[in-house]
Ligand SMILES: CC(C)[C@H](C(=O)O)[C@@H](O)C(=O)O
């Protein structure tokens with residue numbers, strides 16, 4: 001048999017039918033649902049008099065519109081009427097249609113859809129996972145074929161359990177060697193995007209491999225796959241290994257978990273699943289259409305300076321000078337970005353002062369991210385700098401919040417002057433009460449920095465949790481390798 005990539009295997013195992021022009025029908029195993037992209041889909045279903053095809057594939061939560069304060073007031077704490085309507089509509093739709101699991105607003109397992117999926121064993125190796133959300137690529141960290149879909153496709157999957165798709169090309173990104181202490185998964189993926197550009201992965205499914213990827217925890221791998229979409233690829237993948245299996249073991253919806261006690265009991269279903277999962281890697285000699293290599297040792301803590309994730313440099317860098325750019329298009333893009341960002345050419349990135357800090361989002365709100373940020377705050381032993389108006393720490397889910405509190409991380413943050421919030425998408429995008437005001441500059445652990453992303457006129461610099469924590473305390477960007 002010919003050697004296949006991991007992507008080839010996942011595709012072959014789910015394709016139901018292929019037309020001559022390559023259009024295929026894929027079977028979907030897991031459908032994650034949130035409040036923003038599901039209302040019209042459920043309405044369409046209702047109008048057509050159809051039912052959800054496989055209720056047990058649906059796992060839902062509210063995240064984008066949920067407030068991160070005021071939970072003591074319950075649903076009355078959702079100030080914005082549109083947000084409130086989105087959230088109550090999701091509640092009603094799931095009540096009417098059912099789901100394998102639903103973590104509504106304020107449920108102890110509620111959180112960002114890309115955090116709660118893996119956390120609850122809703123995301124498993126070998127699955128096809130879709131959600132009406134572009135960062136569904138996150139789940140590829142488990143060796144699952146996962147990507148975002150549009151609202152009309154959400155309806156299609158609800159109705160038929162299948163999706164029309166065309167196979168992408170195979171790209172391998174190998175990150176060789178080891179990163180320096182203080183250089184994290186976020187820095188790796190920003191460096192990748194800096195190298196290949198935001199269109200570099202267009203038309204591909206990217207498999208991330210190499211020693212530096214293998215060395216990452218599942219949380220770190222999720223951070224990398226999360227931003228595959230920012231590199232232009234709809235899906236990112238990491239091969240299954242011991243860490244994958246260990247992470248999945250004993251999760252709420254995982255095979256081998258006793259549903260009454262929530263404890264791992266194993267059994268034939270678990271053994272069979274693990275046996276299959278162990279096959280989920282690219283075969284020796286499998287052919288990739290494109291291979292990109294990076295040396296992990298050369299990756300510095302990254303900071304974006306512009307309005308696209310590819311506008312990124314190591315912390316020792318300086319804001320680019322458009323006059324030095326020969327290509328007129330690129331020069332124009334740099335000029336526009338600098339004007340919007342309010343930055344002077346040649347300014348050292350370490351001299352950029354920030355007004356706000358946001359530690360959260362589906363890229364960096366898992367327990368490991370909370371630990372990394374808290375470790376820096378503890379090490380520095382100082383408070384949030386006077387010029388920083390607000391520093392938010394927003395855990396990705398209720399379970400992350402609970403775990404962080406059990407470890408005392410919340411105390412480290414609040415003692416230093418950070419705000420410790422309830423879980424949700426928060427300041428990643430301006431769809432709830434957390435946002436930047438015009439002209440405000442933010443060190444953010446999220447994944448997008450286009451104009452207005454965090455609020456009209458807001459200026460976003462994408463960084464790792466450790467870098468964001470250090471920027472909060474110093475009031476400007478600093479090389480976090482000095483503190484680890
Ligand atoms: C609201 C949703 C459709 C959107 C996405 O698809 O990514 C959001 O999560 C984002 O990050 O911009």
Ligand code: SF4
Pocket residue numbers: 063064112113114133135361362363424425428429446447
């Ligand atoms: S945290 Fe941000 S990127 Fe992730 S799903 Fe929410 S809005 Fe989208």
